[in-house]
Amino acid sequence: MVHLARSRPIAVPPVETDKLIAELNALAAISDCPEPPPAVTRVVFSETDLRARDYLRSLYEAAGLEVRVDPIGNTFARWPGADPAAPAVGTGSHCDAIPHAGMYDGTVGVLGGLEAVRALKRAGFTPRRSIDVIMFTSEEPTRFGVGCTGSRAMSGAMAPTDLARLTDETGDDYDTVRQRAGFAGDLAGVALPAGAYHAFVELHIEQGPELEAANLPIGVVMAIAAPAQAEFVVTGEGGHAGAVLMPRRRDALSAAVEMIAAVERLALSSKSPDLVATVGRLAVHPGAVNSIPSRVGFSLDLRDIDGANRDAVLAAIEEETDAIASRRVVKVERRVLNADPPAACAEKIVDAVRRSAESLGLGYQQMISRAYHDSLFMARVAPMGMIFIPCRGGVSHRPDEYSSPEAIRAGVETLALTLAELAS
Amino acid sequence: MVHLARSRPIAVPPVETDKLIAELNALAAISDCPEPPPAVTRVVFSETDLRARDYLRSLYEAAGLEVRVDPIGNTFARWPGADPAAPAVGTGSHCDAIPHAGMYDGTVGVLGGLEAVRALKRAGFTPRRSIDVIMFTSEEPTRFGVGCTGSRAMSGAMAPTDLARLTDETGDDYDTVRQRAGFAGDLAGVALPAGAYHAFVELHIEQGPELEAANLPIGVVMAIAAPAQAEFVVTGEGGHAGAVLMPRRRDALSAAVEMIAAVERLALSSKSPDLVATVGRLAVHPGAVNSIPSRVGFSLDLRDIDGANRDAVLAAIEEETDAIASRRVVKVERRVLNADPPAACAEKIVDAVRRSAESLGLGYQQMISRAYHDSLFMARVAPMGMIFIPCRGGVSHRPDEYSSPEAIRAGVETLALTLAELAS
Missing domain, CATH: 3.30.70.360 (Alpha-Beta Plaits)
Known part of the structure; x- marks a missing residue:
């Protein structure tokens, strides 16, 4: 049991797994893949991407979160804290999918982040710091050849002028395409102000075989490979x-x-x-x-x-x-x-994740992320951590990518307690 | 000087090279290639292919030829002979072009065949046998993966049922696509009746470097490689x-x-x-x-x-x-x-081409065709021959494919005399 400052203790966050799985399925159905879900294709700034964003916004609003969209579509759904001036705690991931991919990569971090917030609300928890569920634009490099354009721009790892000049296969540049998709405003406004986040933690499927092989529900990420x-x-x-x-x-x-x-x-x-x-x-x-x-x-x-x-x-x-x-x-x-250089996870977040898993009685191991995530760039502007959950056979970027409802539940519970600790 | 039976002798057929080059340029402008001519893309049964066919028909009709189109779009423009019941003499080639190709491959044999006929008409020649200028459908394998579908079907090398079942990248079958393009009638009607042609001779750019290297205007083809x-x-x-x-x-x-x-x-x-x-x-x-x-x-x-x-x-x-x-x-x-097995050229046609080149004072060499042509299949139903002309650098299937007006003129003159001899 974790005792949370300025709030009553939460033993197990009341995660509604069925609801979350239904939302993951509904999101998977918004796809350009000729095959039905779980096969998914969702390329940034496509009509399908915009429909997925509309769906997410409806969920954020139903949860009573305050939605902000930046000039390239990075979306921040905020649960305001008791001390709104304090640097916030961020969580989240991406919802774009490479051609003919699966339905869990990224989405588990966005919808799971939302469910973690809803579970904390259900539990009556009041965060001191605001908590943001972030949906990063274009983690996948499909359209513009460079991955993580959203988090690169937010963290200052990519200058607005370089971002604007990226081109897709038809020769259209990023700036034109994002405006055509309805995202307006100066690209210089995408970079986060210094100290905006006290911590950032991303929940993600492992995309590798280690947790399944070790039969462990939680991976505590120590670093992201380069x-x-x-x-x-x-x-x-x-x-x-x-x-x-x-x-x-x-x-x-x-x-x-x-x-x-x-x-x-x-x-x-x-x-x-x-x-x-x-x-x-x-x-x-x-x-x-x-x-x-x-x-x-x-x-x-x-x-x-x-x-x-x-x-x-x-x-x-x-x-x-x-x-x-x-x-x-x-x-x-x-x-x-x-x-890009590798990124190390922040000790305070690694500790928070470990404590959360322990208090839930969930086994875990420390590990390296070999895949690329928005957290790699968030690490440049905030203390960063990641929580991995197992996926079947280590398979990802394929329609048969799969994480069980139990695995997702364990991940969301761990995330919720971690957010609660970091936001207290 | 060649003495033609049942007609007055023609020393040099009055070929109008400028007109022919203008027609080649006009045909090249009917293209789906994003780059301007001489870059050409013209895939069978596309809108562009149909526009090219309309253009050719206008030229055939202006030349007073009788046009017949078979159920898959093979087009026969006939100059009726004095003895219409005698097996005809055929010439021709194809007008489809692979993506990002040049403007001479095939087209020189179709428009050059037409100009050879017009030159014989201008010279006052009267053929005993009818002469057909044939435009074969889909020599290139671009759309259906198999080349020479037109001549395969005409010669019986491919059964109508196999032809109908070929599919393009979108999964549409040949039969559906040809009907959508406006070609009707039973596919069984494509095969030529036995003995329909007394001879078939195709004029084509070499698509190799040999004639240019030998500085010779005419290649007398002896066989087509397998x-x-x-x-x-x-x-x-x-x-x-x-x-x-x-x-x-x-x-x-x-x-x-x-x-x-x-x-x-x-x-x-x-x-x-x-x-x-x-x-x-x-x-x-x-x-x-x-x-x-x-x-x-x-x-x-x-x-x-x-x-x-x-x-x-x-x-x-x-x-x-x-x-x-x-x-x-x-x-x-x-x-x-x-x-497919290799095909040998018929001695009577090889001899006729050789005699024609000699009477025009044009140097020639005997050679092998390493490229694939409709003549390979026409050889199954008629004595077959081919006339090659040099192309710059041996380059083909590229926008910089080029044969000079002089080279084309020499080829058309040789073809005209060859047709006159074979049709007499």
């Missing part, structure tokens, strides 16, 4: 598939596949077992069965707990791709979109 | 790019790039120097920067003058891709879309 993302464009020489003999070819795809094989080889031989490298996107130009590829673009996603090792592997990939391009007489252009 | 086309689908296991460690992955793209590297290696080490292998199309599912590919589809185009060697290389590729799939614990599915 991701780097880059785009490669290989330019060779096209031509008719029937007419140009093999030795005379400068096939952009043949060069690209050798580069991608090198990425895998360098990742597998990395000295850090935690380093992962992924080429998730590849486009061939002109893309006809009987045409030699003249241009190939592909993405690289590189992560490690050890930032220095990640940078060393990135450098090795650059060297190797240059050598392949030179040998094959093709051109390779690279653009590093981001190479 | 193409095979297949589709591969590799299925592995997806997941979040940050969360699944490298040794646990079954990345479909990592497997596919190893397979594509094997295709190139096997082609380069083939005992035939003429064997070419091309992977021109590749699609990654789900195709997100931060998602491990779960499924990759790619195309294979394999050609050789030596059909047995081509089949041996295809078998080696199948063996190698099976081994890679097995080692990586992914699934590979293959579908051979076509593996």
Whole structure:
């Protein structure tokens, strides 16, 4: 049992799991995926994204929260505290989903954050600090090639001018697209004022297999691994598939596949077992069965707990791709979109999460987040922590991503007690 | 000077090159390519294809030809001969263009065929046999994955039921799409009656570098190389790019790039120097920067003058891709879309082309067509020949594909004399 300052103690927050699962299902139904839920596609600033935002707003208002939307759509649903001038406590996550993804990534942190607040209200708790449930815009890099644009801009990790210039596949820039989606105001107004948050804590599915394997309901995140993302464009020489003999070819795809094989080889031989490298996107130009590829673009996603090792592997990939391009007489252009440093979680939040799990009788382990989250950037402007819950088979970014109602309940209870402690 | 039976001799057919080039330019302007001509995209049964057909019909009618359109849009513009019951002489090619292609591939054979007929008319020539300028539907495999659907169906190389079942990327079948485009009638009516043509001869740009290198205006084609086309689908296991460690992955793209590297290696080490292998199309599912590919589809185009060697290389590729799939614990599915035998040109047509070039004082060489043409299938139902003209740098299927007005004029003059001889 946790004793909360300035309020009566709460043993177990009265979480309404059925209601929360129904809301997760309702949100999953707002999707552009041709397959039905649990398959979800929800890309930032699409009509579908806007419908999802409308749905969330209706829930926030029903819960009596005060809603603020910033110039790029980051949404803050505030439960005002007894001392509204005190720095607030933030929680939340994202609701966008990559093409053909699942229904729990991000959404558990937004709707679970809302349910944590509602459970504390039900319990009669009165927070000293205000509590904000935040829905970050565009955690996924699907549309603009860069992930976490919402939290990057909020934390000052990305300047408004750089944000405005990002372009999607049609060539439209971020500033135009967000305005067309109905978000107005000066981009300079997105950055949070210094000291706005006393603490930020995000509830999220693990997206990995460790908690399930250990049969533990709660992961107390100690740090977030360092991701780097880059785009490669290989330019060779096209031509008719029937007419140009093999030795005379400068096939952009043949060069690209050798580069991608090198990425895998360098990742597998990395000295850090935690380093992962992924080429998730590849486009061939002109893309006809009987045409030699003249241009190939592909993405690289590189992560490690050890930032220095990640940078060393990135450098090795650059060297190797240059050598392949030179040998094959093709051109390779690279653009590093981001190479963010890892973030450590704040001790006071780690302690609060641990105490909350203990008071609920929930087993936990300390762990690293290998996936990328808005918390990585929130750590720049506030003490940050994360709570993980298990997901089946460690599967994420797929329609069969799944966390059980029991797992979600445990996560929301832990979050609620953590918020209560931090807001007291 | 060629003496034509039953008509007065024609020394040089009065080809109007400026008019022909203007028509090629007008046709190139009917394009779905975002870039202006000479970049061209014209996919079968699209609105743009239909506009191109309307334009061609206006030219045929202005030339006084009788137009017949079959149930899949193959178009026959007939100049009736003095003996209309005699088997006709055919010429022609295609007007569809792969995405981001050039403006000469195919079109030189259709508009050049028309100009050859007009030149013979201007010269006062009267053919004994009727002469048909044919525009074949869908020589390019862009939409339905199989090339030469028009000539395959005309020659009986593809059964109407198989044709009807071909599907495009949206899942629509050939039969539905052709009807939506306004082409009606029983597909069984596409096959040509036996003996319909006394001869078929196609004028085409070389799409290779040999004529330019030899500084010769005319290529007399002796045979068409044997193409095979297949589709591969590799299925592995997806997941979040940050969360699944490298040794646990079954990345479909990592497997596919190893397979594509094997295709190139096997082609380069083939005992035939003429064997070419091309992977021109590749699609990654789900195709997100931060998602491990779960499924990759790619195309294979394999050609050789030596059909047995081509089949041996295809078998080696199948063996190698099976081994890679097995080692990586992914699934590979293959579908051979076509593996047609090579076709030899008819001696009487080869001789007629040679005599025509000689009488015009044009240098020529005998050669092999490494590219795929409707003539490959017309060879099944008629004696077949082809006339090649040089194109700059051997470049084709690219916007910078180019044949000079002089090269085109020489080709049309040669074609006109060849048609006159064959139709006499």
